[in-house]
Amino acid sequence: MDSRLRFLLHKSLALQQTKQVHAQLLINRHNHLEPILLHQTLHFTKDFSRDVVSYIKRILKGFQSSKVSTFSWGCLVRFSSQHRKFKEALGLYIEMNNSGVPPSSHAVTSALRACGKVESLIDGNSVHAQVVKSGLCGCVYVQTGLVGLYSRLGYIQMAKKAFDEIGEKKNTVSWNSLLHGYLESGELEEARRVFDKIPEKDVVSWNLIISSYAKRGDMSNARALFLAMPLKSSASWNILIGGYVNCDEMELARTYFDAMPQKNSVSWITMISGYTKSGDVVSAEELFRQMSKKDKLVYDAMVACYAQNGKPEDALKLFSQMLESNSGVQPDEITLSSVVSASSQLGDTSFGTWVESYITQHGIQIDDLLSTSLIDLYMKGGEFDKAFKLFNDLHKKDTVSYSAMIMGCGINGLATEANRFFQEMIEKKILPNQVTFTGLLSAYSHSGHVQDGYKCFDSMKVHNVEPSADHYGVMVDMLGRAGRLEEAYELIKSMPMQPNAGVWGALLLASGLHNNVEFGEIACRHCVELESDHSGYLSHLANIYTSVGRWDDARSVRAKMEEKRLRKTLGCSWVEGSNH
DNA sequence: GCCTCGTTCC
Numbered sequence A: 001m002d003s004r005l006r007f008l009l010h011k012s013l014a015l016q017q018t019k020q021v022h023a024q025l026l027i028n029r030h031n032h033l034e035p036i037l038l039h040q041t042l043h044f045t046k047d048f049s050r051d052v053v054s055y056i057k058r059i060l061k062g063f064q065s066s067k068v069s070t071f072s073w074g075c076l077v078r079f080s081s082q083h084r085k086f087k088e089a090l091g092l093y094i095e096m097n098n099s100g101v102p103p104s105s106h107a108v109t110s111a112l113r114a115c116g117k118v119e120s121l122i123d124g125n126s127v128h129a130q131v132v133k134s135g136l137c138g139c140v141y142v143q144t145g146l147v148g149l150y151s152r153l154g155y156i157q158m159a160k161k162a163f164d165e166i167g168e169k170k171n172t173v174s175w176n177s178l179l180h181g182y183l184e185s186g187e188l189e190e191a192r193r194v195f196d197k198i199p200e201k202d203v204v205s206w207n208l209i210i211s212s213y214a215k216r217g218d219m220s221n222a223r224a225l226f227l228a229m230p231l232k233s234s235a236s237w238n239i240l241i242g243g244y245v246n247c248d249e250m251e252l253a254r255t256y257f258d259a260m261p262q263k264n265s266v267s268w269i270t271m272i273s274g275y276t277k278s279g280d281v282v283s284a285e286e287l288f289r290q291m292s293k294k295d296k297l298v299y300d301a302m303v304a305c306y307a308q309n310g311k312p313e314d315a316l317k318l319f320s321q322m323l324e325s326n327s328g329v330q331p332d333e334i335t336l337s338s339v340v341s342a343s344s345q346l347g348d349t350s351f352g353t354w355v356e357s358y359i360t361q362h363g364i365q366i367d368d369l370l371s372t373s374l375i376d377l378y379m380k381g382g383e384f385d386k387a388f389k390l391f392n393d394l395h396k397k398d399t400v401s402y403s404a405m406i407m408g409c410g411i412n413g414l415a416t417e418a419n420r421f422f423q424e425m426i427e428k429k430i431l432p433n434q435v436t437f438t439g440l441l442s443a444y445s446h447s448g449h450v451q452d453g454y455k456c457f458d459s460m461k462v463h464n465v466e467p468s469a470d471h472y473g474v475m476v477d478m479l480g481r482a483g484r485l486e487e488a489y490e491l492i493k494s495m496p497m498q499p500n501a502g503v504w505g506a507l508l509l510a511s512g513l514h515n516n517v518e519f520g521e522i523a524c525r526h527c528v529e530l531e532s533d534h535s536g537y538l539s540h541l542a543n544i545y546t547s548v549g550r551w552d553d554a555r556s557v558r559a560k561m562e563e564k565r566l567r568k569t570l571g572c573s574w575v576e577g578s579n580h
Numbered sequence B: 001g002c003c004t005c006g007t008t009c010c
Helices: A003-011 A015-027 A035-044 A050-061 A066-082 A086-098 A105-117 A121-134 A140-152 A156-169 A172-184 A188-197 A203-216 A219-228 A234-246 A250-259 A265-278 A281-290 A296-308 A312-324 A333-346 A350-362 A368-380 A384-393 A399-411 A415-427 A434-447 A450-459 A469-481 A485-493 A501-513 A517-530 A535-547 A551-579
Strands: none
Touching: A050 A066, A066 A086, A066 A105, A086 A105, A086 A121, A105 A121, A105 A140, A121 A140, A140 A156, A140 A172, A156 A172, A172 A188, A172 A203, A188 A203, A203 A219, A203 A234, A219 A234, A234 A250, A234 A265, A250 A265, A265 A281, A265 A296, A281 A296, A296 A312, A296 A333, A312 A333, A333 A350, A333 A368, A350 A368, A368 A384, A368 A399, A384 A399, A399 A415, A399 A434, A415 A434, A434 A450, A434 A469, A450 A469, A469 A485, A469 A501, A485 A501, A485 A517, A501 A517, A501 A535, A517 A535, A535 A551
């Protein structure tokens, strides 16, 4: 093998290049990739793609020697695991077993890590059993992997047992895995004792304990340890920043982010997703623009930011940029779930069909999260058959997927079906949340079942869900549609929190429906106080005046609208003018 | 071995 080829292999970062190099190898009458080069190729392949995996698998099929197969399958499983594709890694491990290839230590440790990450004790136990059978349990890495598995799953006694079995060979990674176990099971004092006993604490030992405090929201302890640690890695900074993000302390998060010497992609994503949760799209955008080398996850974070903050057009725009940029970023089920959510907000069902064909064309695995967003899309668009099929095929139905079904029924006025899903989730002990009740209430509202609506509203406390202003809004909408405006107004006055524009808007809408000037005026006054854009509300009020023949009042409201519109336009042009 | 991304509502 000449040195230039070797160099190319080392540098091959994408599948296309891998294929080209492989083609050259074939020309040079190497009929397969040498396993060691396969290992190196995968090591340098930055992006995980199912294309690479299926390509490598094809090569593997050609291997005859069992030693070579064991080694190469190990590389592949590890490749998947290292790219955080844990389900795929497990799938590959099982496939490897089914082909009769004995596992290597690489394959086993990666599989154990994957089991821990997807929190599957069943798979973990069978890998453990295999470890014992194949005689790999003398290997420190494998034993440490077992400690890590049981630690992550919260079986601290099992973890301790596996740890003790390592004996003298234990290293810092083994200690850290045990520390992780005590932290994960909440035994902080024991964790502290383990931490103090670690003979050579490394940066991960510190990071684990800091991360534990940060997850609990104990930022003063997290920060104290962060400042005390001798050497900080990027992960240390990211943990601290992430901790502040979780506590909604975006200013503090930003302070440490700005102070961080070498920000990596994780740092940027942590900040962007923090701004996403706090609804600060402008700051998220600003960071996104500043990033020089954007990877797929950063795009994902920004698309999600738009989708979650009511900017579906921007989400789709960025998604198409992502496709066009030719930077090798391939959207996957994570990207698509945000994209589907965005199209659902736009009410564009046709997009679902596009996504489904994209999924089949690119061999993307449709997981429960992507299914859930498709369910939401199809339910809203009235394509119940498709939604039901996806819902039935879910691996695990949860609060979110049930809520998507109930909400879809609600929007389409299918009160009976909404209630059926609700009863079903209660039977399965899946806890309803605020969204579930919004869906249920709107089902009763749209179908005019006032009595059931009241019952449902009252039952929220039983299910430990505090009614929000939005729930009151749906109730007002329901009573208003039924013509019970007085009752709706009384409900608003009884609200424990400040009524928002949605609540008053519902009353205004109902007043319009029943040509009621009295409540229309009250509702409109509050809406105007709460929202900056008045034109919609005022025009509603004007229509109410018109419908009862109060032309003069209608005219004066319209005049007020016109005046505001003009003042706004003039204001804007003056501001713009001052920029020049 | 530690840190980052996604689904339901407005």
